[in-house]
Amino acid sequence: MRIFTMILTLFLITGCMNDTAEDKTIYVAAASDLYHALTEMGEEFAAETSINIEFTFGSTGLLTQQIKEGAPFDLFAAAHEMYIEELLNSDSVLADSKEYYAIGRIVLMGSDEEGSLKEKLLSSNIRTITIANPEHAPYGKAAKEALQSLGIWEEVEHKIVYAENIRQAYQYVESGNADVGIVALALVTGTQYPYEVIDEEYHQPILQALGIPSQTEKEEMSKQFVQFIVGPRGQAILKEYGFDIP
The missing domain is CATH 3.40.190.10 (Periplasmic binding protein-like II)
Structure with a gap:
């Protein structure tokens, strides 16, 4: 009986820890050009805030379609602003969440x-x-x-x-x-x-923008990461990787 109680207690503790980790994680869809820069940003942001970032990198067009279909992302960093505009027009990202963050080369x-x-x-x-x-x-x-x-x-x-x-x-x-x-x-x-x-x-400018998907339940944490990206440290990291700043 004592062993059973110990196992049950351990299970409950582990479950609570996993729930806490999940609550402190945001899921970010991002254009593939951001692989190195955002990975570095994510590590620094997590160290500062204890908010973990899980990235999914891919083509902007395909990620846009997934978000339209309700994919559970909390933030989307697109390789071109037109895709954020497309999502705004379909109410798939929050109306006031669009931010320019970089110009690609x-x-x-x-x-x-x-x-x-x-x-x-x-x-x-x-x-x-x-x-x-x-x-x-x-x-x-x-x-x-x-x-x-x-x-x-x-x-x-x-x-x-x-x-x-x-x-x-x-x-x-x-x-x-x-x-x-x-x-x-x-x-x-x-x-x-x-x-x-x-x-x-x-070529036409590669003006990159981001937005927060409407279905997120972690808007505030997403906004914190947005402020990191468009803030001094995030912009400095983007410059290091060859991006121009809008």
Whole structure:
């Protein structure tokens, strides 16, 4: 009987601890370009507040659709403001929760050849170019716009390998499954890979915004993390990873 009582007590204590941990956790959907920056922010924020962050990184378009369908996220950091606007129009994020937090930049990753950006991309040494799918990934859309602005989209289209999101495009180059990629500056900053920043005049600005999904039950904790992201420390971390500040 005593052993049973001890086991029951331990079970109840463990259950309470798990409930407490769950109560102090927010679930954040985020664009893949934010993988390094937000992971670092999440660790610092948790250390300061004891609020844990669980991230789901993916393409902005697909995450937007999941949130429309009621996915249980407490915060959404999109790679482009248009997706937050889309969610506002469908009442899927709180009306007053939109915040701009960064401007993204794209780079050509993986080529150390001499010559202009156009010459590198047209080189016979580059057989495959990976970009995120422009249908649902803002960085992929910017990559396609850049190639069109350079006047070489038709010439290189047969080389294009589409990735599900920008981090997967980075991984295709990293693993050797693509010769080069047009990826987020934030993903190559601090790595050993050669890259060339693509002039922002070649594509529409990647103005990034976030919002708090309407179904969250943790609005206040989400707002705390938002203030960290748009505050001095969060903005400093974003700058370290190559983001411009809006």
